[in-house]
Amino acid sequence: xxxxxxxxxxxxxxxxxxxxxxxxxxxxxxxxxxxxxxxxxxxxxxxxxxxxxxxxxxxxxxxxxxxxxxxxxxxxxxxxxxxxxxxxxxxxxxxxxxxxxxxxxxxxxxxxxxxxxxxxxxxxxxxxxxxxxxxxxxxxxxxxxxxxxxxxxxxxxxxxxxxxxxxxxxxxxxxxxxxxxxxxxxxxxxxxxxxxxx
Numbered sequence: 001x002x003x004x005x006x007x008x009x010x011x012x013x014x015x016x017x018x019x020x021x022x023x024x025x026x027x028x029x030x031x032x033x034x035x036x037x038x039x040x041x042x043x044x045x046x047x048x049x050x051x052x053x054x055x056x057x058x059x060x061x062x063x064x065x066x067x068x069x070x071x072x073x074x075x076x077x078x079x080x081x082x083x084x085x086x087x088x089x090x091x092x093x094x095x096x097x098x099x100x101x102x103x104x105x106x107x108x109x110x111x112x113x114x115x116x117x118x119x120x121x122x123x124x125x126x127x128x129x130x131x132x133x134x135x136x137x138x139x140x141x142x143x144x145x146x147x148x149x150x151x152x153x154x155x156x157x158x159x160x161x162x163x164x165x166x167x168x169x170x171x172x173x174x175x176x177x178x179x180x181x182x183x184x185x186x187x188x189x190x191x192x193x194x195x196x197x198x
Contacts, residue, residue, distance in 0.1 A: 035123055038189070039121050040064040049069045051066075053065055055107070056077070062094070062102070079104065114141050123153065148193065150192070153189065165192055169194045174196060
């Protein structure tokens with residue numbers, strides 16, 4: 001029973017696929033809305049920045065990033081074809097205008113050029129990355145010097161991962177690591193902010 005529940009959960013939220021993935025996308029767009037917008041506020045992109053959104057799900061955070069970086073670009077990477085299709089539909093106008101580009105990928109394989117983004121944001125998926133250190137190393141590679149990373153997750157789904165993240169970020173070349181807990185999301189949300197060292 002536990003293995004089956006885990007498989008359904010992964011199909012709905014981890015790498016959404018099939019009917020569970022479509023339903024998971026609907027839930028994510030509702031449950032994550034305030035957390036996604038808050039992550040963009042914390043990241044504080046300038047109008048001309050390039051913002052990378054990792055694990056964008058149904059695309060709520062992509063739109064928030066595009067509104068903030070209105071003269072810049074937003075790049076989204078997600079491992080789920082269902083979420084890429086959902087976000088393409090939600091963000092069609094931004095994609096058509098050339099402001100936004102979405103593609104399949106993983107945190108550890110972003111498919112972006114080195115030092116090509118100013119800000120990276122990940123909401124409610126860092127706990128699902130198979131190898132967080134590889135993901136953080138890849139994020140550092142694509143961030144420009146002094147670029148910012150904002151990780152946000154519902155405290156209830158993050159579990160013990162939070163205790164490990166600051167040291168992992170430091171070992172992967174990030175500085176100024178800050179952790180904040182607030183009342184958004186399921187059981188509150190946790191935000192981790194870090195800056196890429198030169």
